[in-house]
Amino acid sequence: MRKMIWIFAIVCTVISISLADDEPTVGIVSHRELQAIDSNGKGTYEATDKVVVEGIVLNAPEMILNPTPGLGFMGGQWQIYIQGEGEDHAGTAVWYGQYYNRVGGSGEYTNQELIEEMCRINTDPDTGYIFNPGDRVRVTGWYKFYGGKMNINEKHVAGSQYDFSIELIKPAVGLPTPESITLEGLKHADNSFIYDPNRLYGCEYYQGCLVRIEGVKIDDPQSWGPDQTLTVSDSSGRNFQVKLGIGRGFLRYSAPTGWIDVIGIFDQEAPGSGPYNIGYRVWVPNYDGNGLVLTDRGYQRGNLPGDINGDYSVDLLDLAELSENWLRSVPGLIDCL
Ligand SMILES: [Ca+2]
Ligand SMILES: [Ca+2]
Known part of the structure; x- marks a missing residue:
């Protein structure tokens, strides 16, 4: 009898799921499943309308894209990368922007709507905790x-029907160890990208993950600055693009010289209409001026409140930076209801 009740319950559930065909289907997937591609590099995942992925936050959104409403062509923007753990060697970008109608999408957000939405996605709904790299x-x-x-986003349609949500599983577990690689693992001898559509080696393997490129020099230090793109090269003549974030460190410090390592998020920004086996780069959100590794280690020495530029003394240089930024604020992190 109990078995019959169970079968009845299951049949009812199946009927109710199939009747509610307006509801989007949702699949719990690994980053590897979501990022799967065909031989041309085009994403193949289509099993469900929506997905659920888990992983570690790699960056503060306002360190790579400016959240300021109304700014530039796309308006305020927000993006974090989530890296899978264990066997799930891949990662996914989660993006949100203001003017979808300018990039082939539909609708746009007012400045106030944009800020409210960024407040929502910056914060764990259960606890009010503000997400940070390493969560x-x-x-x-x-x-x-x-x-x-394959980006998680609102499919470039403004409005609440395509909202995404982020929940905290565990705060402050720490960033993944950046995987050490050399340009020989990313480029062939003729400097073309190493591309594997199975995503088991080469550029696709690292996409969406934190990496450490060992032993390179900056070719074009004159390009140094927030939101700029640099080229680094190794002793074999292979080179690679490094996208600088908008962290203050790219203004505060000059470019490191000589042989350095670069730690950042392995990214791809191929042309919108393809080909999709090019456009690989590493995105470095911020720099702490250490001189040997292009990264922000996040551990400041000195213990002097007010030492804004981290040079172990509090003086007019710090005051200058303070006055330059006086009354600025980070949209999406203040005035949240
Ligand atoms: Ca790819
Ligand atoms: Ca100082």
């Missing part, structure tokens, strides 16, 4: 393929 989170949302990656 383990769960992201539920729609997805859209662009430029070689």
Whole structure:
């Protein structure tokens, strides 16, 4: 009898699921499943309308894209990368922007709507905790393929129907150890990208993950600055693009010279209409001026409050930076209801 009740219950559930065909389907997937591609590099995942992925937050959104409403062509923007753990060697970008109608999407957000939405996605809904790099989170949302990656986003449609959500699983577990690689693992001898559509080696393997490129020099230090793109090269003549974030360190310190390592998020920004086996780069959100590794280690020495530029003394240089930034604020992190 109990078995009959169970079968009845299951049949009812199946009927109710099939009747509610307006509801989007949701699949719990690994980053590897979501990022799967065909031989041309185009994303193949389509099993469900929405996905749920888990992983570690790699960056503060305002260190790579400016959240300021109304700014530039796309308006305020927000993006974090989530890296899988264990066997799930891949990662996914989660993106949100203001003017979808300018990039082939539909609708746009007012400045106030943008800020409210950024407040929501910056914060764990259960605890009010503000997400930080090194947190383990769960992201539920729609997805859209662009430029070689399957991104979680609002499918470029403004409004609440395509909202994504982020929940905290565990705060402060720490960033993944950046995987050490050399340009020989990313480029062939003729300087073309190493591309494997199974994503088991070469550029695709590292996409969406934190990496450490060993032993390179900056070719074009004159390009140094927030939001700029540099080229680094190794002793064999292979080179690679490094996208600088908008962290203050790119203004505060000059470019490191000589042989350095670069720690950043392995990214792909191929042309929107393809080909999708190019456009690989490493995105470095910020720099702490250490001189040997292009990264922000996040551990400041000195213990002097007010030492804004981290040179172990509090003086007019710090005051200058303070006055330059006086009354600025970070949209999406203040005035949140
Ligand atoms: Ca790709
Ligand atoms: Ca100082």
